[in-house]
Amino acid sequence: xxxxxxxxxxxxxxxxxxxxxxxxxxxxxxxxxxxxxxxxxxxxxxxxxxxxxxxxxxxxxxxxxxxxxxxxxxxxxxxxxxxxxxxxxxxxxxxxxxxxxxxxxxxxxxxxxxxxxxxxxxxxxxxxxxxxxxxxxxxxxxxxxxxxxxxxxxxxxxxxxxxxxxxxxxxxxxxxxxxxxxxxxxxxxxxxxxxxxxxxxxxxxxxxxxxxxxxxxxxxxxxxxxxxxxxxxx
Numbered sequence: 001x002x003x004x005x006x007x008x009x010x011x012x013x014x015x016x017x018x019x020x021x022x023x024x025x026x027x028x029x030x031x032x033x034x035x036x037x038x039x040x041x042x043x044x045x046x047x048x049x050x051x052x053x054x055x056x057x058x059x060x061x062x063x064x065x066x067x068x069x070x071x072x073x074x075x076x077x078x079x080x081x082x083x084x085x086x087x088x089x090x091x092x093x094x095x096x097x098x099x100x101x102x103x104x105x106x107x108x109x110x111x112x113x114x115x116x117x118x119x120x121x122x123x124x125x126x127x128x129x130x131x132x133x134x135x136x137x138x139x140x141x142x143x144x145x146x147x148x149x150x151x152x153x154x155x156x157x158x159x160x161x162x163x164x165x166x167x168x169x170x171x172x173x174x175x176x177x178x179x180x181x182x183x184x185x186x187x188x189x190x191x192x193x194x195x196x197x198x199x200x201x202x203x204x205x206x207x208x209x210x211x212x213x214x215x216x217x218x219x220x221x222x223x224x225x226x227x228x229x230x231x232x233x234x
Contacts, residue, residue, distance in 0.1 A: 017096065021089045028082045031075050038072040 045065035052058040 017089055017093050021086060021093070024082050024086050024089065028079060028086065031079045031082065035072055035075045035079065038068050038075070041068050042072070 042065060045061055048061045052061055
């Protein structure tokens with residue numbers, strides 16, 4: 001059958017926006033290179049025109065420069081056209097990327113919405129309210145249990161508070177009496193230093209006086225009192 005009718009040719013996939021953008025950018029790079037070469041050639045002709053005297057030679061150089069300048073303007077027009085095409089393709093790419101992002105966002109929201117609905121089915125407000133009420137009841141029962149366990153044993157309930165206050169006042173009075181009887185002596189208090197001289201009552205020491213030189217005994221040549229009736233013999 002293939003020999004009679006021939007095989008069906010497979011169609012090539014259409015170019016994407018990115019493929020078209022890459023191709024236009026390559027063409028733009030080629031045009032930029034040609035413009036750069038023309039600029040260098042124009043600069044060379046400009047120097048020749050400055051060095052050449054007015055005449056047929058200068059006019060020939062100007063004609064060449066004019067031809068190169070026309071080519072440069074043509075390439076610049078092509079470059080501007082390619083820039084516009086690239087700009088349009090970039091806008092299409094941005095729009096396409098925005099739509100893709102929106103599709104992903106919508107898909108994610110749908111999945112999250114489905115998941116939240118499944119979770120909300122397992123959680124009910126009535127169940128939460130009932131659980132809270134049960135917790136409050138359990139807390140009240142726990143408080144009652146703690147109060148019951150904290151009661152004191154062998155404590156009569158019919159105690160008169162006035163009698164208790166009377167006993168408390170009597171206890172405070174007894175404590176005040178014990179405090180006065182147990183006062184610390186004055187000589188043991190840290191604020192006052194004991195006067196030992198007054199307590200021991202020692203007599204005062206006698207005060208000395210210088211004897212009169214007239215009533216004093218005679219002294220020898222060494223300043224010692226002379227012995228009466230004594231003489232030094234050699």
